Amino acid sequence: MRLPQKLTFTKMEGIGNDYVYVWFEDLDTPLTDPAPLAIFMSDRNYGVGGDGLVLIGKSKKADFRMRMFNNDGSEGNMCGNASRCVGKFLYEHGHTGKTNITLETKSGIRTLELTLENNKVASVTVDMGRPIVKPADIPMKADGETFINQEILVNGSCIKGTGVSMGNPHFVVTMHDIASLDLPAFGPLFEYHELFPERVNTEFIEVLSRQKVRMRVWERGSGETLACGTGACAVLVACVLNNYTDKKATIELRGGELVIEWAEDGIVYMTGPAREVFSGEIELI
């Protein structure tokens, strides 16, 4: 089966982390290799424009299924901001009337709890699963049970950071002034660092109080984005492990704020908004 000549899409954003969303009933056919489509759709000059592509479809294991691709075509196991947008898309585009939706992702089944205002989705709380801190499972080439505030050598400088996986790998680095950071120069040094065999998403943070942290992110496969939901969860977990914050805090990203809680059941919950920007039809070239 061939892809149709024209695809209907919806552009959505979760605190500025923008993806192109496409509904495919069956996510495995006819799209055997979504990477070129992700690169084309994300292109801000020749495509729709976004940080990547999100495919939504039916699932045999949960209510629905999501696959997400970065703008370089690589597939991410999980995407926090996209999962909130998927909840809004499914409800407002009439795919479900449920406000508690299970979503199959490459990192497991997640639950989306929709909060409605005037029958529109105002915010979504996502069960983001349990954080993984063992370096071998993040994955990170380091021994031991955790990697908390330990030094790594980056371009000749010793930099301390904490490794956390939220279904995808993150490295959290505390700094004094993240605003002046030259991320396009600095980010790739972490993304392609030999310590991370599957590359890494890196969060640069300033701890403002025990309930508030400011962050910027360099995402593997997409570069600097305005926000990263799994990144915000990894930041909260890293801050708790370092005793910088309480187990519930607001994470301030360039595109907006998320409330993250590492609850007593061991699960990390993320709450934030989702917004539809526009829908359209694009001719595939």
Ligand SMILES: N[C@@H](CCC[C@H](N)C(=O)O)C(=O)O
């Ligand atoms: N922006 C996302 C994460 C997207 C995937 C990431 N770049 C990866 O490859 O692991 C989020 O909101 O979590």
